[in-house]
Amino acid sequence: MLSCISRVHRSTRLNSLTILRNLSKNSPLQFENAENGEKKLSIPQENRFMYQEFLPDPELKFRNQVREKLERSDMIKRRSVIDIPSFFVGSILSVTSADKHDPNKTRKFVGICIQKRYCGLRHEFVLRNVVDNLGIEIAYDMYDPTIHNITVLRLEKRLDDDLLYLRDALPQYSTFPFDMEPEYLLDGAPVPINDIKVKLKPRPWVGRWERKGYKGIDDVDQHITEKMKGQKKKLEEPWEKYDLMKEYRRTIPEEEQEEIFSEVFSELHQLSLSNKKLKKSRVYVKPKKTG
């Protein structure tokens, strides 16, 4: 998967606006010529990353075909009401949701997505920001009907599957202004990978980041003791990536993925097209100056 995406090197300075990005990243549709001459939609391989939550939990204990089907249909129903863009861990989002304690009854929160977890209708993403020198994380249910709007302000990927270590990083890495403007990518451009290395604060930390093998941390060894280095080496499992059975149990097989996406893809594709049209037709209103 990494090979198909060309890496875009970014300057390590945050807030640099060098690359234009696209909000609704939809790869152009390919048509496969079937035997009987009919045109058939071929399902893009990136679906498994873009619509990751449509794949069920691979744990056999929790599998049930009927329930999964029902969940998928409910997810599509929700997607037909609001535009849920596809984004990745490391993207910067703004989420507007209903809040009964707020005077305006809505709350807007901007932050970096540090984790995406759970499958199906209970899919969650965690946003992190630092407001008034206080780290704030909010876990949103993706299919929560109280969410009014999800906007991707900067679409990019990071080197790791989750960025939980930002909790112990310097605050500048997870500080984003609330009035941040969305950056756009060219149509059909690949999602850039931000290979920034994060500097951690000195210990004590919330987690044992040195043991997880994160690629996005700048020199973990300078923070840890000799004993911890020994422990880290002892707990390393470099053979794990060759464990085929583990990989099989951890993932949904490709044939099943195809089955699932062939069921939902045509509706998802139509939804994304209609959302695109809506976005174009929206009239831009220039904000008025006050005070």
Added chain:
Amino acid sequence: MALNHNLRLALSNCNRILSRKSNIFETPFLFGCSEVINIRQKKVWIRPPRVKYPLWFLQKERAEYIENLTRNNKAFIEEVVHDQCGAPAVKSGIETYNTPLKIEPLQPLEITTSSKRTGLIGKIIGQYPLWMKNGEKCRTTLVQVVDNHIIKYIPPEEFKPNRKPYRGEPKRKLGCLLVGAESGDPSLYTKEYCGLFKNSGVPPKKKLCRFIITPDAMLPPGTPLTAAHFRPREFLDVRGLTVDRGFQGVMKRWGFKGMPATHGVTKSHRRGGCIASGAGKARVYPGKKMPGHMGNRWRIAKGTEVLRINTTEPMMPQRCWLNQSSSLVVRAPL
């Protein structure tokens, strides 16, 4: 002692006679009343066993033996099964038979507030998040209702509940409906068990259940039941097995507080402490809460709310805490 022994013999004999009877409801007098039997030229009153097995308590699975069937034989058996039960079909993920209906279209029943309707047999298929109107997230349990059919109706006159009748007992008002779920292959069950389903025109069911009803809520045998039997915002009683937790200590099983971690406490941080006093009766009272096996018991979750009903895939999410592996019995509160 000899007499006692004879008594026991007679009793066992009695049992055998009972089990041979095909329909115990046809011989109500035999049950619950004492009998006079001559033992060594003496009249002895013998109480029959109190346990009365209902008519559907039969040997279900037949013994497995090598039948040496040829391919043609197997095909013939399959053909016969399909003739009787209809073509095999997969209904919402579960293999059953597509049995054609053999009953006439039903007239809508007149149900009053005092009438008791039948319940359903369901299966928990997972947890499902739902959001309420006020934005609250609610964790629900999905219950799937698969292929429920009514097997038999037993009117109040014939239906005897499992207890000793007494003189001057009021007239029985409640009948009973036998409901089955998930059709199975009739060649896998015994002849007696398959005979239960003869009148309803339904293949033998994997699961059977009894529901006590008022006669006005009676449905003829062979009627299919679906999740549409209930409506959202109804409150149901759900019976099922709880999660098996194995042998558990007093803290997990009964919620005892345990003892402190420090201050001189040794080896008894999770113990229950004293179980009785030596001053009063000087013994342990029955029912004392102690460690033991926890869970895997039949329990009724009362007043679970139906939040939503899906009729295409028959199931209903509701608030419930029962075990996923067991099949459930769902019915409106008594």
